[in-house]
Amino acid sequence: MDADGLRAAVEAEHADGLSLLGSPDLLVALSGGDPDPAALLRAAADSEYAARETFREWADAAANPALRETFAGVADQEADHFRRVRAAMADPADHDAERAGPMHAYLRGREDPIQQVAGGMVGRTLVSLRTHERLIDFFAAADDRDRADLFRDLRAETAACLDDGLATLDERAEGDDWAAAEAVAGYTIRLAADDLRDALRDA
Secondary structure (H helix, E strand, O other): OOOHHHHHHHHHOOOOHHHHHHOOOHHHHHHOOOOOHHHHHHHHHHHHHHHHHHHHHHHOOOOOHHHHHHHHHHHHHHHHHHHHHHHHOOOOOOOOOOOHHHHHHHOOOOOOOHHHHHHHHHHHHHHHHHHHHHHHHHHHOOOOOOHHHHHHHHHHHHHHHHHHHHHHHHHHOOOOHHHHHHHHHHHHHHHHHHHHHHHHOOO
C-alpha cells in the first residue's frame, strides 16, 4: 500500500460517515437545532483549539526531530486557525476550551508516530474538509462573504495538511504500518461521525 491507496481505502470504507459530516445535518448538530452563525463559529473555534492542543502534545513528546517539526508546524497552523475564527466571532471569548470531543480524546491517546500521523493528519483532515465545505456553503448562502472566504482559506490550508500527512506516511510507513494507519484514520472518522449522530439526537 501507499498513501494514495490508504486515502482511497479510508474514504471508500467510511463514505457514509464522511457524507454525514459534510451534510446539512452537521449544521443542525453544531447549533443544537436551527443553524445559527454564532453557534457554528463557536463550534469551529472549539475544534481548532482542540486540534492545536493535540498537535502541541505530540510535538512536545516526539522523539524524532523531523516529526517534532511536523507536529509543531500543524500546531502553529491550528493556532492560527483558532485566532482567525475567534476574530470572526461577535464574542471571541465564547468558546469551550475543554470540549475536545471523543475524536481528539482518542487521538491524544495515540503514542505511535505512524498512528498519530494517520489519525491527526489524514483521518481528522478528511473530516475537517467536509465540515469546512458545509460551513462555506452556509455562510455563502447567508451572503456573509467574509466568513465564507475565511472557511475557504481554512479548507485550503487543511487540504495542504492532508497532503503533508500522506507524504509523511509514504516516507515512514512500511509493512504492517499501513494496516495500522488505515485502522486509526478510519476510526478517527467513525468517532467524528458518531459524535455528530449523538448531537443530532440531542438537537
